[in-house]
Amino acid sequence: MITVENLAVEFSGSVLFSEVSFVINPTDKIALMGKNGAGKSTMMKIIAGEQKANRGHVRAPKDAVIAYLPQHLLTEDNCTVFEEAAKAFKQVFEMRAEMEKLNLELETRTDYDSDEYMAIIEQVTELGEKYYQLEEVNYDAEVEKALKGLGFRPEDFQRQTREFSGGWRMRIELAKILLQKPDLILLDEPTNHIDIESVIWLEDFLVNKANAVMVISHDRAFIDNITNRTIEVTMGRIYDYKANYSHYLVLREERRAHQVKAYQEQQKMIADNMQFIERFRGTYSKTNQVSSRERMLEKLEIIEIDEIDNSALKLRFPPSPRSGDYPVTVKDVSKSYGDQVVFKHASMSISRGEKVSFVGRNGEGKSTMIKAIMGQIDVEGTCQLGHNVKVGYFAQNQASLLDPNLTIFQTVDEVAEGDVRTQIKNILGAFMFQGEDIDKKVSVLSGGEKTRLAMVKLLLEPVNLLILDEPTNHLDLKSKDVLKEALRNFDGTLVLVSHDRDFLQGLSQKVFEFKDKRVIEHFETIDAFLERNRIKSIADLQLAK
Known part of the structure; x- marks a missing residue:
């Protein structure tokens, strides 16, 4: 059992949270929720021993x-993937080596x-008592x-390890954590860079x-599937619910209704008393x-x-100019990098107004196909x-393409047309840019902030073919809901x-499923595909145990 007692954190005189207490039991699966800036990551770092609290x-x-x-980490560059993952057992190996050294000395x-x-x-x-108590x-x-x-x-x-991207390095670190069989695992946005099968x-x-x-996590399905308790950080305090995320949302609405x-x-009562005081003062x-x-x-x-x-904002893409019957046509396409074949003899046609998904494990060629369609490779x-x-x-690197010399407001204002220009501040607010933030230069924004800004900009441009490559990695649940609703109502073609x-x-x-160097077309909704593959994946997991 791990106990958090009266934690308080203050920055520059501003209270992030104070007098926060709760207990983490041995089998708790907790979702730590709250708006960006509420203090979730800070609290997690304190529990991990990575940061000190002011009090508690x-x-x-x-x-x-x-x-x-x-969220952000780097593994070492001077070893293999296997060697890096095996560092999870570093203490065990060190214990064994120390025993061998001492026995030799005896x-x-x-x-x-x-x-x-x-x-x-x-x-x-x-040492022997500790070592031999370990499970073989x-x-x-x-x-x-x-x-x-x-x-x-x-x-x-x-x-x-240096041959792998940041997302794959994160998986190596995640493997190390899982192999340690810790009493408590703390995960800050673990699904941002892993594919559906790995999730x-x-x-x-x-x-x-x-x-x-x-x-x-901002992945609603993930936290609903794994958690049985939700701790919300809001306005400097916490609310603790014995419920998963979806049930917590219902309970939170009930709580707020009681508060209102x-x-x-x-x-x-205050108004009645003030009226009494004013009326009888001096009597x-x-x-x-x-x-x-x-x-x-x-x-x-x-x-x-x-x-x-305040995500009741309903955002719509501008009406799409009419395109030809088939906005995307791919015929017998193959791509290799040296000896590595990404996919071969792939063909697809996407009709006007059709909404399609590219799915598959990382490295199977989804982004490569998009770059091919865009003529980039x-x-x-x-x-x-x-x-x-x-x-x-x-694109996944869309944030780096923004003009660093413009402000947030200018970046959006230059592409907004018609009535939507009157809503720019509301739209930016829905994507967590509020108050004085909108006057910040793009050059001073974090990677996540740039990604959100690039998404806002895209939402306002009149297009008839939208190609989105991992658009949600840095969006919170509120922003994702705004984007998803806009995409549902988009009258153009979506990839x-x-x-x-x-x-x-x-x-x-x-x-379109990218698998085993092929592109396989499935005439079914993404919901049906995911359900069918979740069942298959779970069956495979059972066999692997």
């Missing part, structure tokens, strides 16, 4: 293992009665199982094999009553209403855009690559 403590048993996966020494000899025996005994494990097999579950192929195991594997692990888990009612009743017979009510109002603690999501075969196609393209199942659901009528 985190208490854990002496031998408790707390493992933490931050074999070579002859001062059997000396204090030094007896001290070595005590060390060996103590085939460490190499465990490393292999974890890496495969997270999407690595056997041929990747001996590759250098399903991770869900199964966290639900069926992990001890306590605390997770920050209590606030209104309190305001009426001798009412002096005591007036004084009593004034003292009561001075001591009164005003009821606060929790912050509310050379391929064998034919990739063709149709008549009068105007493309709105959101969507995403690993976010909740975001994908209800958005496409056809699926």
Whole structure:
């Protein structure tokens, strides 16, 4: 059991949260929720021991293992994937090596009665008790199982970690955490860079094999599937619900309705008392009553209403100019990088107004196909855009393409047309740009902020073919809901690559699956495809156990 006692954090005189207390039980699966800036990541870092609180403590048993996966990390560059993952067992290996060293020393020494000899025996005994209490494990097999579950192929195991992108490095770190079998796993946005199959594997692990888990995530399906408790951080305090995310939303609305009612009743009481005080101030017979009510109002603690999501904003794409019947045509396309074949003999045609999804494991060629369609890379075969196609393209590196010299407001204002210009501040607010933020230069924004701004810009441009490659990685739940509703109502053609199942659901009528160097067309909704493959993936997981 891990106890959080009276935590308080303040920055520059501003209180992030104060007097926060709760207990993490051995089997709790906790979603840590709250708006951006509420203090979720800060609280997680404090529990992980990565950051100090101004006041309060985190208490854990002496031998408790707390493992933490931050949003941004780097593994070392001087070892292989397998070697890096095996560092999860570093303490075990060090313990074994120390025992071997001490036993060798005992074999070579002859001062059997000396204090030094007896001290070595005590060390060996103590180490041996700890070591032999450990479950007998085939460490190499465990490393292999974890890496495969997270999407690595056997041929990747001996590759250098420096050859992998940040997303794949995050998976290596995640493998290390899972292999440690910690008492508490802390995960900050773990699904941002892993594909659907790996997310399903991770869900199964966290639900069926992990001890306590605390997770920050904007992937609604993921947190609903793994959590049984929700802690909301809001306005400097917490609310603790024994419920998963979907049930928590219902309970939160009920809580806020009670707050609004209590606030209104309190305001009426204050108004009635103020009226009495004003009416009878100076009246001798009412002096005591007036004084009593004034003292009561001075001591009164005003009821606060929790912050509310103002995501009722309904955002629509501008009407699409009419395109030809087939905005995208791909015929017999193959792509290789040296000896590595990405896909071969792929063909597809996407009709005007059709909404399709590209799905598959990372590295199977989804982004490569999009670059081929956009004419950014050379391929064998034919990739063709149709008549009068105007493309709105959101690449994974879209943020780097913004003009760093413009402000946030200027970036959006230069593409907004018609009535939507009067809503620019509201639209930016829905994507977490508020108040003075809109006057910031793009050059000072974080990567996540630039990604959100690029998405706002895209939402306002009149296009008839939208190609979105992992658009939700840096969007919170509120922003994703705004985007999803806009895409549902988009009257043009949509090509969507995403690993976010909740975001994908209800958005496409056809699926192109990238698998085993092929592109397979499925005439079914993304919902049907995901359900069929979730069942298959879970069956595969059961067989692998």
